[in-house]
Amino acid sequence: MNASPARFLLVVAGLAAALAPLWVLESFHLFQLTMAVIMSLAVLGLNIVTGYNGQISLGHGAFFAIGAYVTSILMAQADWSFYATLPFAAAICGMVGYAVGLPALRLGGLYLALVTFSLAVAVPQLLKHKALEAWTGGVQGLFLMKPDPPRWLTSVLPLNADQYMYLNVLIVSGICFLLAWNLIRGRIGRALMATRDHPTAAEAMGMDIAALKTGAFAVSAMITGVAGALSAVAVEFVAPDSFTFLLSITFFVGMVVGGVASILGSIFGGLFVLFVPNIAESISRAAPGVIYGMILIIFLFLLPEGFAGLVRRLLAKLSSPGNPQPK
């Protein structure tokens, strides 16, 4: 492809943009950006099952919570290191995602939305349950410590805990994004989208719809779960009140506004859900939720493909003005 050198430059620019904050931003804004990256990762997870595969989930906050709690319990109660907990959190969330995906096979769009919405509402209560209290810390929650940067790194590059956390989040998210991008680009991604758009035809062509759909749920849950694990350590605290149904709605809004079925859209979505509440608060202190909802509806009306769609259209116009655009 003759776009290779352009592509390479784009990647380098992207890397520079991602790493620059380490030196440009001070602690608080870096912390915010860290949270935005985590949100982007969570939205990416949602995008895989809802955007690319058409199964509407309004309950992804549940997977986020599970990932957060697995990491917190292992770190706080069993003294594991942060890195060791990550694959564990991913695996458990993957399994739960698969378990959710199984009954989801029988449910169509709206009903699945309903079920996942109910899950989101029930999650805080489940987390507070007495039977789990010894592990989860119940309503009081659990405290964690961010990992300190290791000696070999600080001797080369002086980083504080906030900067180190950002780097960690960047690397883990980067890996997940890369994996997701690879998945979507390939056969499986096309199969997921085919299942979304033309389920009957897909089945007639011999695709194993059940495996695809449950697999999509599993992968989606895994990625959002990893985001949850990262958030637990970034905030250094988990409590059931951090995972109300509003969280699931937030991911959904991020996905729609950022761009459904788009990797870039997930990044936009994460930035959106982190920074817009602050903007909404400055517009209307009493009712930022109203502004939030209005933005969502405006996007659905005017920009159904989200920011990513807008960017794509702009780029298309810039790259070949006047030429007929192939689909």
Next chain:
Amino acid sequence: MTISRRLLLAGSAGALAAPNIAAAQEAPGVTATEIHIGSTNALSGPVSSYSVISRCLEAMFKRLNDAGGVGGRRVKFTVYDDAYQPPRTLEQTRRLVERDRVAFLFNQLGTPTNSAVHRYVNQRSVPHLFLATGADKWANPREFPWTMGWQPSYRVEAQIYTKYVLEQRPNAKIALLYQNDDFGRDYLHGVQDVLKDRFRSMVVTATNEATDPTIDSQIVQLQATGADVLICGVVPRFAAQAIRRVHDIGWRPMMFMTNVSVSVGVVMQPAGVEKGVGLITSDYRKDQSDPAWAQDAGMNEWRDFMRRYVPDGDLGDNNYTYGYGAGTTMIQVLRQCGNDFSRENVMNQARNIKPMEVATLLPGIKVQTQPDNYNVIRQMQLQRWNGQSWERFGNVIEGAG
């Protein structure tokens, strides 16, 4: 790659040093003309009925500024919304401390929300004062010397009720209804603290969620156990339901209600004023609808303040008397600081408040702190509903120190 890395390293050394170059300030958040105080509250979302506390405090600081401020400086009070979500509380608190560089934090709302920033503020030595929560864990000067609550803790309140029950009915069977969150759990712990081993034989419990439509089922369940005492740690909506329901099913236990949910306008009237006769609660505040305080100097001071500075505020909402009390305490600490508003001195003054009467607190109940005792208000008085108002009885009781 090597070149850019050197550039980056050079840049890093410079950038990392940058945040330390602060504007000419005597102490963080303090200039020659201004003291910047920060707070967070649930300004939006389900529990935003407490946001009026922040409104009350803003009005109090405005009144203070109109009268010339304190230490020759005006107070700038910034409140950010955390929608009662702990991660957001952390974000907003970090914004206050690291970006806005406030002098200190005051009256942040909520237990899980303050828990999220508890360690952060103590690590950074930022005074975390007079939190708007009655959880027990804020009075811990040894481990968290920068954090201090204000109202008497729910746990102490439950202890007081249990002690009273043991005095009056030593062989009582106690039913406990509590909300399934840290607010309600504190009541459970308070009862456990007093009964210890007798808890299992004497107490039956039921919980409710904030999202439950009604608590009828729990009330029925508890009545069926034959309990003759009922202690409730629930929010106003369920308090009103409970009072009504207990009366309607013909159950007449000795009933206690958390002082968070005893407002006349918000709880007793919706429940039905005749249905709550005999209900016992405690309080540390004067109830504004109690005719005993109609001519009271302190309450008139509060009413005058509301009239001039919060004209559209609901006088029946006891969040305003709460806010007035907390604000008075804060302003007293500021006055004690003299001209030194550094974080160390603010904290020092906060932990050395001589017993002080406050306009909206019951007579005999004083605000006070010592370096080893962070329970700012540690006294309460029991009161009983007589169908029209709350009648105080007994003496002012001091809870755990």
Next chain:
Amino acid sequence: MEAFLLQLAAGIATGGIYASVALAIVMIYQATHHVNFAQGEMATLSTFIALTMIQAGLPYWVAFAGTLVVSFVMGALVERLIMRPVQHAPILTHVGVYIGMLLIIGNMTGWVFGYTIQMFPSPFEGGKPMLGGLISSHQLGSVVVTLAVLILVYLFFTKTSLGLAMRAAAYNPRSARLVGIRVDVMLALGWGLAAAIGSVAGMMVAPIVFLDPNMMLGILLYAFAGALLGGIDNPPGAVMGGFLVGVLENLAGAYIVGTDLKLTVALVIIIGVLVLKPSGLFGRVVFTRV
């Protein structure tokens, strides 16, 4: 035994609340084949409007009727202005719009009316409590009102040509248009009626649980469970479902899983119904041919 009966009665009492909201959900489903997540918030807003009218001095039933009209208009406007532009959009967009409305209406209600709980009067007050004090005269009255609305709805859909036209428009818009049915009018009508029914539910529920902007959140979940359990295309079934859910939730909370897991019971009911018998206990099974 007495305790069990009391729990049963409590369950029926709460079930009445769920049943009336379930009816609104079913109404919207009958008219549009969609489930509106913002139904609860719209009902709450209507109830606040009713309270404003009552506090302005209007007698109860006048305010009641006024609220019905206002809610009807609100629902129809929502359909026209918000649902119409996206009616051909994929289902994801629809869900997004419902969520958006949930956020806007819910927060707006709180902003305009405040979050402190309020009393809402009942037209049935004054009677003696029955069934050991569990069923108040209001609850009995509201059950009667729910049943009355149910009968009206049932008759409307099955016996009137307008009702038939509305059902046709929802099932098969294209064929309905070919037969001359104004599908867009039917949809607006459906939304208006659903909003009106929702407002009735709100006004019946508020005296029991006290009015505040978050009144409906917990109820909505149980109402969904009830509507699904009874059959989402079946008004009488949904009402039965609402009562069943109330009883199940109370009994399970009291005897089986404890009060800490009542929301989970609702969740389990929803999942169980959708997986095992998606048409609900009383609904009709629909086969889709490829």
